[in-house]
Amino acid sequence: MRTSIDNPAGAPQPFGPYSQVARVEHADGGVLLYVSGQCADGDDMAAQSRGVFEALKLLLAAHGAGLDDIINIRTYLTDMDGxxxxxxxxxxxLTATPPTSTTVAVSRLVPPRALVEVEVVAALTGATGAAAR
Structure with missing residues (x-):
């Protein structure tokens, strides 16, 4: 197993001292991508959510993956009314088979105006995963 951690060029950069993606390559060629929680600017939940998914798309693409490769999603909302x-x-x-999912309400997120934060795990299998980087 090989592990690498990075902040892909061309993708949103982190708010602080952490990395955006941890890539775990298994001996069988499978790859797991752990993507840090993403927040986005916007005036409302829908706008921020769109920004979050656009950021996730860029981070996954930097590792040869897409939104259809997400197997787990964790969502943090500051207001469940949204x-x-x-x-x-x-x-x-997310138009493919829905991934496993957890959604929780939190009192606040690190960016002061953030209403939503989403982190994901994506999986690539076999030769696709091995050649993805």
Whole structure:
């Protein structure tokens, strides 16, 4: 197993001293990508959610993956009244079989105006995963 951690060029850079993606390559050629929680600017839940999924798309693409490769998603919302707006945007971006999922309400997120933060795990298999970088 080989592990690398990075902040891909061309993708959103982190707010602080952490890395955006941890890539774990297994001996069988499979790859797991652990993507740090993403927040985005915007005036409402829908706008921020779109920004989050666009950022996730860029981070995954930098490692040869896409949104359809997500196997687990964890969502943090500062106001559960915005869940329907978040869920509608999520459905626009995640069109394949839904990944496993957890959504929780939190009192606040690190960026002061953030309403939503999303972190994911994506999986690539076999030769696709081995050649993805």
């Amino acid at each position: 869940f329907a707006d978040y869920a509608a945007v999520r459905k626009e971006f």
